[in-house]
Amino acid sequence: MPTARPTARVTASGTPATGSPSGPADTSSAGASASTSPTGGASPAGRPLAGRTVLLDPGHNPGNAAHATEINRQVDIGNSHKECDTTGTETDAGYSEAAYTLDVSHRIRDILQGLGATVVLTQDGDRPWGPCVTERAAIGNSAHADAAISVHGDGGPASGSGFHVILPAKVVAGVADNAAIVDPSRRLGLLVRQKFQAATGEPYADYIADQGLDTRSDLGGLNLSTVPKVFIECGNMRNAGDAKRMTDPQWRQRAAQGIADALTAHLTTPAG
Template sequence: MTVGIDPGHNGRNHTDPAFLARQVWNGREQEDCNTTGTATDDGYPESRFNFAVARFLATELRRHGARVVMTRSNDDGLGPCVDRRARIINRAHADVAIDIHADGGPASGRGFAILQPVPSGVNDAVIGPSRRYARLLRDSFVRSGMPVSTYLGDNGLTTRDDLAGLNLTTVPQLLIECGNMRNAEDAALLTSAAFQRRAAHRIAVAMTEFLGKQ
């Protein structure tokens, strides 16, 4: 099986605002090429968290025989733009894919949420499988130690129609906000290597269960 992993943002995105501001087609409208992502109150960047989880996830999946395709190979570069990330995963003909993120929500809010695609014309054939995958991922991730979001979605699930990765995908794909970097309790987990490993494992479990049911 081939698995696509998109660790959101990149470690040097903040160094080139003009690059980030380039407009790309996200499946419904023009949007910025990319963003810097959020950070904890003490400055731990989202891109670093995303890439750490992605590496742990890739290692686990490869150990079980999967072919892994990642949209970036380090956390010391720019981009790529969100439309190119979608193309990388689509061209790999991934059997399942995940966009890894952490949110910058209200400081009083806690927890993870899974963002599901809305039909865009491009992604119509994978809406049903993505929704089934979302329920499996939600049920797996509750065992990571991160609670379900108190401020985003309904019981850990929501939809988004403004994200290139979800609008342009031709494979079953989701975006997970693994927690809220602006909440002190969540931040303590998100910056922990032990939690990052657990997060990667719970994503791998959901992917394996999804692929087994396909």
């Protein structure tokens, strides 16, 4: 659910979430947080992302609700302190944001690996809680990712629907200095907005004013990133229409394709 807004307009997920009764069993392999694309057999033309690294950050963790002490610990995001992580939201039927984000991230990973990319996940259902937002940023930085995206579902007002992309505001304070990635992140964000809408038909969020874009200075995953990074709130899980779409495996595949298309365009099209 939306949180108090500091220096920029804020929307965020918030209500506790467990389980995924509406979603299908995930067929992707789980385990290691880093996956390297296979080599050999395909022509360079069929592997346009060979040699590129993408960081996928599935928002939240199904175990967070059982680890309140750990996730409520305050961490330094440069211009303030905030919780290590949150529980995320869920649909009225109990399909959790954490289940949604991991499923979609697996689908994106499969597409990108097929194009030759090395894909790193901040978590792959392989840890009991977290990681903290500071570690989520650090994983992408350490991987020297060429692009990074944090996948979420929003917990907005039930009357609101649609998706939006969150861009980093420039934050140079304390341990944070993301000045170098603000412009390339905006370019990535515009591509995500375009390709996600083309793939899913989802409208821009009608409870966010700026045509599906929200620039924020209160997210550690963006403040602390040294690689181009955006968040996507793929829909409002508290809205009945969005929830119905987000619990549909075929729609989730289209969502993954749109995000993968945006990352591919960002990494293969010269800036300018």
